[in-house]
Amino acid sequence: GLATSFNAGISLGSGSYFQVVNGAMVVYGAGGTAVGSGAGAHGVSLYGGSLLSTGSGNITITGTKIAGIGAAFYIGSTGNVVGGASATGNITMNVNQLSWNVVNVQTTGVITVAPTTAAWTMGLGTGAGNLALTAAYLNILNGGSYVFGSITTGDLTINTVKDFSS
Secondary structure, three states: OEOOOOOOOEEEOOOOEEEEEOOOEEEEEEOOOOOOOOOOOOOEEEEOOEEEEEEOOOEEEEEEOOOOOOOOEEEEOOOEEEEOOOEOOOEEEEOOOEEEOOEEEEOOOEEEEEOOOOOOOEEEEOOOOOEEEOHHHHHHEEOOEEEEOOOOOOOEEEEOOOOOOO
């Protein structure tokens, strides 16, 4: 969805969810165009909502922050799930900004996080980058394997004690 003003492109509130069973879910949200202070103009936001997969369904999230206050992919409140305990498909997040509070990102498949802007750098843990995944964000990711960046991503700086084998 494409939002106007301070609205989110896609927003799921408490108890709401999108779910796939052995199929693909593609979520694209572009935040509003307002500049200034006020509510977040997030691309994709979860406020107690979930993006669920049962079985092999892949989830692809692309969030864009157009202007103003907000994040490409914002997760606030509690009770948020991306994937889930019975998810075996891949989870891909294409975003330039993250703002996550309480969420569980879970699959036995591959979790991919990559910036949408070509040549953007990435930092893991305390590593520097345009898109930074802090230790707290890395601990939210629970996958069978991980991919950070894409063929168009710039340098990747890794400085973390996260054990990606478990």
